[in-house]
Amino acid sequence: KAGVTQTPRYLIKTRGQQVTLSCSPISGHRSVSWYQQTPGQGLQFLFEYFSETQRNKGNFPGRFSGRQFSNSRSEMNVSTLELGDSALYLCASSLEWAGELFFGEGSRLTVL
Amino acid sequence: AQTVTQSQPEMSVQEAETVTLSCTYDTSESDYYLFWYKQPPSRQMILVIRQEAYKQQNATENRFSVNFQKAAKSFSLKISDSQLGDAAMYFCAYRSPNYGGSQGNLIFGKGTKLSVKP
Numbered sequence: 001k002a003g004v005t006q007t008p009r010y011l012i013k014t015r016g017q018q019v020t021l022s023c024s025p026i027s028g029h030r031s032v033s034w035y036q037q038t039p040g041q042g043l044q045f046l047f048e049y050f051s052e053t054q055r056n057k058g059n060f061p062g063r064f065s066g067r068q069f070s071n072s073r074s075e076m077n078v079s080t081l082e083l084g085d086s087a088l089y090l091c092a093s094s095l096e097w098a099g100e101l102f103f104g105e106g107s108r109l110t111v112l
Numbered sequence: 113a114q115t116v117t118q119s120q121p122e123m124s125v126q127e128a129e130t131v132t133l134s135c136t137y138d139t140s141e142s143d144y145y146l147f148w149y150k151q152p153p154s155r156q157m158i159l160v161i162r163q164e165a166y167k168q169q170n171a172t173e174n175r176f177s178v179n180f181q182k183a184a185k186s187f188s189l190k191i192s193d194s195q196l197g198d199a200a201m202y203f204c205a206y207r208s209p210n211y212g213g214s215q216g217n218l219i220f221g222k223g224t225k226l227s228v229k230p
Contacts, residue, residue: 043220
């Protein structure tokens with residue numbers, strides 16, 4: 001069974017640009033969560049989607065948004081990038097809402 | 113709000129020896145879940161062990177075991193017979209119970225970097 005797949009794995013953007021990250025969950029998993037990992041703040045919850053509905057949202061500005069499609073694949077978007085958005089963005093899927101999480105390898109975003 | 117604290121930024125252990133990683137948490141809830149996750153360098157995070165707060169018995173998974181002290185709000189991870197492959201960042205995490213209206217996200221500690229010496 002394939003694991004959680006995140007694309008792209010690495011990307012470099014400049015301030016003011018926007019970025020879209022993609023996450024394909026494990027087959028059959030209906031919940032997708034996103035976390036931001038930085039050396040300073042550690043791992044912080046961004047949002048969780050279940051059956052195309054955002055069920056939970058962390059304390060991030062409105063520049064961070066996401067969505068989930070009918071096939072459970074999820075995307076997150078960050079607009080007007082800032083230097084502080086440089087981070088490893090982790091996606092995790094679970095069978096049900098707030099179930100056991102299975103993480104992808106992450107998308108490493110560098111903002112110059 | 114719940115918080116998770118890992119007071120040891122780095123730890124080191126000799127191969128085949130035992131090491132204990134510390135974690136404390138703060139919550140006003142009586143029912144919750146606790147986890148230890150392992151994140152090897154440039155690899156995905158994987159679940160090592162989980163503990164339900166209502167269970168008094170400490171969880172065990174092969175060489176990994178926890179010492180769960182609910183009253184003290186302490187949740188330490190013991191790794192026995194350490195192996196080179198155990199070298200990684202270890203994160204302690206807390207999650208509220210899954211019921212209507214509750215937030216099911218994980219709250220992570222800052223992590224402990226474990227080195228294993230051959």
